[in-house]
Amino acid sequence: MGKYAGRMRDHTTDQSDQSDQSDRSGLRGDCERCFGLCCVALPFAASADFAIDKQAGTPCPNLRGDHRCGIHAELRPRGFTGCTVYDCFGAGQKVSQLTFGGQDWRTGSREHARRMFDVFPVVRQLHELLWYLTEALTLPAARPVHADLRRTLEKTEALTRRTPEELGALDVGAHRQEVNVLLLRTSELARAATGGSKKKNRRGADLMGARLQGADLRGASLRGAYLIAADLTGADLRDADLIGADLRDTDLTDADLTGAFFLTQPQLNAARGGPGTRLPGSVTRPAHWTARL
Numbered sequence: 001m002g003k004y005a006g007r008m009r010d011h012t013t014d015q016s017d018q019s020d021q022s023d024r025s026g027l028r029g030d031c032e033r034c035f036g037l038c039c040v041a042l043p044f045a046a047s048a049d050f051a052i053d054k055q056a057g058t059p060c061p062n063l064r065g066d067h068r069c070g071i072h073a074e075l076r077p078r079g080f081t082g083c084t085v086y087d088c089f090g091a092g093q094k095v096s097q098l099t100f101g102g103q104d105w106r107t108g109s110r111e112h113a114r115r116m117f118d119v120f121p122v123v124r125q126l127h128e129l130l131w132y133l134t135e136a137l138t139l140p141a142a143r144p145v146h147a148d149l150r151r152t153l154e155k156t157e158a159l160t161r162r163t164p165e166e167l168g169a170l171d172v173g174a175h176r177q178e179v180n181v182l183l184l185r186t187s188e189l190a191r192a193a194t195g196g197s198k199k200k201n202r203r204g205a206d207l208m209g210a211r212l213q214g215a216d217l218r219g220a221s222l223r224g225a226y227l228i229a230a231d232l233t234g235a236d237l238r239d240a241d242l243i244g245a246d247l248r249d250t251d252l253t254d255a256d257l258t259g260a261f262f263l264t265q266p267q268l269n270a271a272r273g274g275p276g277t278r279l280p281g282s283v284t285r286p287a288h289w290t291a292r293l
């Protein structure tokens with residue numbers, strides 16, 4: 001969902017929330033330097049998030065010739081909420097400008113386009129891992145594993161710089177597993193330092209629609225938890241691990257997420273919240289939270 005394609009730009013605008021803990025400038029979508037890859041490479045299934053079906057490798061009919069979204073200002077009312085949630089973690093500009101040297105899929109051969117669309121999701125996964133690893137290095141309690149984190153971050157960064165052929169053959173799942181072991185250890189250290197206890201381990205829990213207003217989830221592990229449409233208004237989520245938690249339509253109004261880690265912008269964009277939601281500095285307040293107040 002390319003340039004101004006909404007998936008990235010229009011939902012992240014309250015910069016007052018941002019107090020960068022480290023340099024993640026390359027880990028945020030820069031649609032200006034991308035050839036609209038997410039609007040072409042990825043498939044959609046018609047649903048509450050997308051108004052239409054679209055196959056991978058086929059340009060969205062709303063994508064204009066200049067790689068801008070033709071309905072950018074109306075994505076939500078037109079049924080493309082999913083586009084306002086997505087972020088490529090900077091993979092779009094990396095693949096467009098580095099991996100393929102600035103050659104647009106529109107002007108290259110069909111084979112060039114196909115390879116570009118194949119490589120994009122691989123680099124997107126690697127960039128998501130870079131996001132987590134970079135954040136892990138900002139957590140003082142994770143100091144015992146900082147050396148391993150740095151090594152793994154450098155290795156992951158090096159992978160993103162491989163050739164299209166090498167990236168196409170990469171077993172990104174295996175690399176993800178390797179990183180995950182380290183992120184788990186990071187989480188244990190970080191949560192132990194803030195009082196997160198075993199009884200707050202909600203890893204992978206089915207909490208869909210759960211009523212958790214004002215819940216004490218400080219230092220909890222909510223890794224991969226299903227919190228779809230859960231009510232977390234006023235909940236204490238300080239220093240919680242939110243990696244992979246499904247926050248679609250989760251109500252975070254007045255919740256406190258200060259110090260929560262491994263939270264990504266796409267997760268937050270999919271949730272509901274308001275001006276009273278307290279956020280970690282790594283993410284920005286979604287524009288649509290205030291737009292509908």
Ligand code: SF4
Pocket residue numbers: 001002004005006007038039060061062063064068069070071072080083
């Ligand atoms: S509607 Fe189409 S062109 Fe617009 S952001 Fe979504 S995928 Fe991209």
